[in-house]
Amino acid sequence: MVSQAGGKHILITGGSRGIGRACAIMAGQRGWSVGVNYAGNEKAALETVQAVQKAGGRGIAIRGDVAREADVIAMFDATEKAFGKLDALINNAGIVGPKQAFADYSFERMQRMFEINVLGAYLCAREAARRMAKPRGGKGGSIVNMSSIASRLGAAGEYVDYAGSKGAVDTMTIGLARELAPDGIRVNAIRPGLIDTEIHASGGQPDRAARLGATTPMGRAGTADEVAEAAIWLIENGSDYLTASLIDVAGGR
Template identity: 60%
Template sequence: MSNWASQSETSHRLADAGEDASPRRSVLITGGSRGIGRETALLAARHGLRVALSYVAREEEALDVVARIVALGGEALAVRCDVAVEADVVGLFDAAEARFGHIDGVVAGAGIVAPALCLADMPLDRLRRMFDVNILGTYLTAREAARRLSRSRGGRGGAIVLLSSIASRLGSPGEFVDYAGTKGAIDTLVIGLAKELGPQGVRVNGVRPGLIETEMHASGGQPDRVARLGPTAPLGRAGHAAEVAEAILWLLGDGASYVTGAVIDVAGGR
């Protein structure tokens, strides 16, 4: 469970620092319309955060997440954004700041996978789109977060969480070596960016989910993957998106105030 400070505690601390004492924190989540991003958005709202989330094609699902947050008494915003397009990413952050005034946390969760293939059979357009979304998209999101959160640039500090995958350690041979490679790049970004932004009051961490029950497996052409591989994990089952969301919220919150440059496995021991 994350440990976000209460509104009164946050207001008091920011007032003492001479900053805008707005008591409510805000989080921006890319890929927030489904899977881990959706569960992270809903959990953030339950913790009292205002939520901006992005989507590409799943507008109805994104609006459903917003409606569920509003039903919880929260505040949310959904913005169409292809993270591989710089103008989209800048526009997403602009919209969040226009709505909430500031951003305190960023979760780079947008990513794609493709049907299982060996590298020798992967066409160039697949590789280019995989790298554009998963690597370039994450770097653009992290760059904008650095620009908006860094204290030397007028930000209030905060936290960034980048979504990696246990595939970065397993390699995903014969299936998704392209996807695995993109997540390895994210692991490296966590380490370097944490060192860059620590002096700016910004913590940067990553989460490596394992086999998680989400829609991504179907989009990768293996809708039975969870049922087939879940029992092979040391814990004997696949994970749930809500379990990954708990780790993300902890890394965003005050309970992880001395954690930066870390990548946490949420993978049932895989």
């Protein structure tokens, strides 16, 4: 069923898989028009768009590297050309490296980690602020940054660089929320814990969520849909007075 959120427009970075895909489909269920950004897997992005449309929303797939300013501007342009002015951004695109001792990290690993997870998140948030701020002609709106519980746990012995990059996202969230509130923009972050998505396999540990999820207070890994529920709540009217918040979706970890 399409809800009263119909007619609203969102861009979701890294929207073709995992948490981003779950957010896109759930937004579609609530009648949103969704720009699904992806880096390279066009097939997965198109499948996500089809799922959004089947759920009751509208969708387009937009290729782009969030660490490239020109790509970021182009993906926002494409979303607004297709649907109209943006109401929300789910700033979700991110990468993780393989489990490795910090002393063995290569420069290239750390550079790409911070390009995508920090610079990319900042570029996308900046572009959203430029387009959604009421003093700049926007409608106001909501930015949801996808952080990680690693930002407060540190990920020792696994990927301290990833944890640090998400710490930067947390700090950006608090600062932007306070700066942009007068412009009609709310900014919050979600910090997922052990969520059963493909990101663990990309870091070389496909069984990580199930293995470590069993050690959480709730005794299991979370699902992408459980994270999406929180993200979609943050872009809809029920969270109108919420900004500068870091919400852990981590099973008590």
